[in-house]
Every structure is written in structure tokens, then in C-alpha cells.
Amino acid sequence: METYLGEKQQARQWSPYINNGGSCLAVAGDDFAVIASDTRMSLGYSIKTRYSTKYLKITEKCSIVSSGMQADIFTLHKVLKSRAQIYEQKHGKPMSTDAVAKLVSRLLYYRRFFPYYTFNIVAGVDEDGVGCVFSYDAIGTLERVKYSASGSGSSLIEPVLDNQVALKNRNDIKKEEFKLTKEYAIDLVKDAITSAGERDIYTGDFVEISVIDLNGTHEDKFELRFD
Amino acid sequence: MFRTQYDSDISIYSPEGRLYQIEYAMQAVAQGSTALGLKSKTHAVVVTLMRSSDELSSHQRKIFKVDGHMGIAISGLTADARVLLKFMRNETLHHKFVYGSNLPTGEVVSSLAMKSQRNTQRWGRRPYGVGLLVIGYDGDKTHLYQTSPSGNCFSYYAQAIGSRSQSARTYLEKNFKAFPELGLEELVLHGVKALKESSGKETLTKLNVGIAVVGKEQKFEILKPNKVQTYLDQILQTEGEIEIENENENEKDEEAETLELKLD
Numbered sequence: 001m002e003t004y005l006g007e008k009q010q011a012r013q014w015s016p017y018i019n020n021g022g023s024c025l026a027v028a029g030d031d032f033a034v035i036a037s038d039t040r041m042s043l044g045y046s047i048k049t050r051y052s053t054k055y056l057k058i059t060e061k062c063s064i065v066s067s068g069m070q071a072d073i074f075t076l077h078k079v080l081k082s083r084a085q086i087y088e089q090k091h092g093k094p095m096s097t098d099a100v101a102k103l104v105s106r107l108l109y110y111r112r113f114f115p116y117y118t119f120n121i122v123a124g125v126d127e128d129g130v131g132c133v134f135s136y137d138a139i140g141t142l143e144r145v146k147y148s149a150s151g152s153g154s155s156l157i158e159p160v161l162d163n164q165v166a167l168k169n170r171n172d173i174k175k176e177e178f179k180l181t182k183e184y185a186i187d188l189v190k191d192a193i194t195s196a197g198e199r200d201i202y203t204g205d206f207v208e209i210s211v212i213d214l215n216g217t218h219e220d221k222f223e224l225r226f227d
Numbered sequence: 228m229f230r231t232q233y234d235s236d237i238s239i240y241s242p243e244g245r246l247y248q249i250e251y252a253m254q255a256v257a258q259g260s261t262a263l264g265l266k267s268k269t270h271a272v273v274v275t276l277m278r279s280s281d282e283l284s285s286h287q288r289k290i291f292k293v294d295g296h297m298g299i300a301i302s303g304l305t306a307d308a309r310v311l312l313k314f315m316r317n318e319t320l321h322h323k324f325v326y327g328s329n330l331p332t333g334e335v336v337s338s339l340a341m342k343s344q345r346n347t348q349r350w351g352r353r354p355y356g357v358g359l360l361v362i363g364y365d366g367d368k369t370h371l372y373q374t375s376p377s378g379n380c381f382s383y384y385a386q387a388i389g390s391r392s393q394s395a396r397t398y399l400e401k402n403f404k405a406f407p408e409l410g411l412e413e414l415v416l417h418g419v420k421a422l423k424e425s426s427g428k429e430t431l432t433k434l435n436v437g438i439a440v441v442g443k444e445q446k447f448e449i450l451k452p453n454k455v456q457t458y459l460d461q462i463l464q465t466e467g468e469i470e471i472e473n474e475n476e477n478e479k480d481e482e483a484e485t486l487e488l489k490l491d
Contacts, residue, residue, distance in 0.1 A: 085320060089292070
């Protein structure tokens, strides 16, 4: 039986989505979390701006970084910021990191049929003071992990974190002997995103890095390659 | 004084051109405990006297945060105040979401005034039985506004509302010329001294005095009881009475915190 397949479409259909590139990552320790993102915003092979933030501090104990389409990132962050304020006014205290994580998941699923083109990572310390990282897909699938990377450089960064944080495929060190200290994690995050900047054309310019622990959030910024 | 002929409904004027229902609503404000506000060029402060109905209950909160740059002190029906507070929070948050900046205090107060007036001219509604003192810092200026059930709102250098507020107002009238140049500490001290004038027989303690500040490089903040105590100590010292703090005070503080009901 023959089926009529129809003519192949010549013209490309308009898409509401574009990818502005950029990389994000986060690593959780026993009592801290490190979260970082680059600030380059690209379109095709051009750079739109060298500084467009992908990072938002939601509470003193929780932050989010997002990669993907800058318009959706900006809007999602705006909505999240408002929701955090509403929560604080209603409950008299800031949102816990778990609550933020769940809220982000719900906000994303709310747009299940026209998703935010964002790939988010939420990181912070939970109610017990333990560091946590939550990673998402575009429609809000939520998973708590020890580390995560997203964005154009994620395939370059994730294997590094697998090897250095989870100690996968290593014969030289045993899990019991390894302790993830804050200094080690900060250096690792810096090195990982710097290395991504070397090879990924969409990652570069500046990095916003943030260390979160029970004392609060310490934000910092450093330069990457401008090429 | 019988005014029953012209006061049974909000929509009835008296022959003198008064709306008695609105005036009765303003009486509700005058029944609440004292709340006062004052401002300098850089800071605005509200000071309130919080009542508690008996020893077992918590003190009625009178100060609420609206946004990072704005807050209110209330006098009158707390339940009505909650409705207005929700309205103000909504307006400020919406403005921040849409325009990315703080909503000017004057604009919120204008919207509030409109909202209050609506209730004086609609079938089946009653005026809000609460007066607000709104303090805010925006556009490099401090603001202090009073709103009332009538829908009128005015800007003030200093104002006091609630029961026995006239004594506080008299104090403020005597001293307000000096306020613009004062620093935060002195401004708060004036506020507490003014409150003392209206406190009558009630002793001021850190549990029944509420203080909130806002200003340049100062987000709206309700001061913790221990900070309030430092100001009370200064007032009492200058008057020659020095209170000795005992350990029981700290225990009471913790109890007060657990008793504090989340009223908004």
C-alpha cells in the first residue's frame, strides 16, 4: 500500500525560541554550595553583549543560574523574585531552599505547553545547613544532586565534575579518603568554567561565582577570555 | 448628643453638610492605641504603643512592611488594616515587576485614598475603620503620609494618631523644626519621647513599644525588642531613672517571640 508523504517543506518555520548560549554550574559540599555562570550573550556567531547576568540571588541561602534564551531567563527570574517576596510577606520568613526548588519546578511546569527555554540550576544550603544543588529540564523535572552543569558548555563541564566531585573512573583515590572542601570546590568550579571558555565559543567574557553557606552568600566576579 | 436622624447610613448628609458615618469611622481610629511618625531629610521613623488585652495574650502588632522602601503603622481596626496592607503590597510588587523600580510612596497613598473613598459612596459598603501612617524613602526624599477612613490623605513632617495622640502631637509640634537635620538615633529618640507623652499610666517596655525606620541606605526595618530597649534606656537615663535589667527580661523576650502571631 502506498502512502502519500506530501511535499517536503522548503521554508523554515518561524521559531519563538533562540539560544543565547552560556554555561552554568553548581557544586554542593557538606555545609556549602558553589554556583557559577558566565555572562556572555550570543546570537548565532555574534556576541550580543559581554555582560548579561544569568544569576539571581533569591534568598541569603539560595540562588539560581539559568542558561538558554535570555528573554525567558529574564522573565523567569523576575517572576521568581516576585514570588519569593510574596512568600516572605505571607509567612514572615524567607523561603527555604527546598521551597525555592519546588517553586521553580512548578513555575516551569506551569508553562508546560509553551515552555521557558531555560536550563536552570538552583543551589544553596537546606534547612539542616547541608549544601544542595537542584537541576531541571525546561519543563520543571526536578532532581537533587551533588553537582550539575547546564548550557552550551555543559558537555565539557559535566565530565570534569563527574571525575573530580563524584570520583568516577578514578583509580588513584578512594571515596572514603576524599573530602570536598570549600577551597577545593571553588577552585574546581573556576577551573571548570574557565576550561569550558577555552573550547566553547559561547562561553566567555565574565563569570559570576557565588559561595553559599549558613553565614550567607558571598558573590564574586572574574574575567574569562574575550575571544 | 443625638445625631440619629442623619447618621444611619453613609449616604445621608446632615444639614451641616457632614457625613456622620465617616466621622464615626474616624472615631474608630481614635480608639486605637497611639501611633506616630516623624521624618528628617534622610530617615523616616514610626513609633507605636502596642496594647495587649491581658497578660496571657501577645501585643497587637501595629507596624507592617509594605516593601523594601516603605512601611506602615496603623491605628484602629487591625482587620481592616490587613486588607489595605495586602492592597499596598500588591501595588508595590506589581510596579516592581512591571517597571523594575520602587513604587513612589505618594502614588500608593493616592491609590489608597481612592480606594478608601470608594467605600464612602457605595451601597452596602462601610468606610475602613483604620488610619495609616505611611513612611517611605524614594526619589532621594523621605515621606510621611497619613490616610484616614474619609479617603483624605496628607503629607506630614510629623504626626500622631490614636488615643491620647494629642499629647504626642503637642510634643512633635514643639520640636519638629529641628527634625530635618537630625541623624537617625536622635530622630528615634524624639519619637520615643513623643510616645511617652501619650502613654499615660502605661510604662514603656521593649515588648509594648514598636519602632520602625526607613531611609537613605536603610531598608524598611522593624527594630528588634533589644534595640528598642536601648532607646528606652536612653530616655529613662535622661530622666534620672535607670532600670536594672534582670535575667527574666530575656526569657520574656523569647516567650514574646513565640507568642507573636503571624497577623499578616
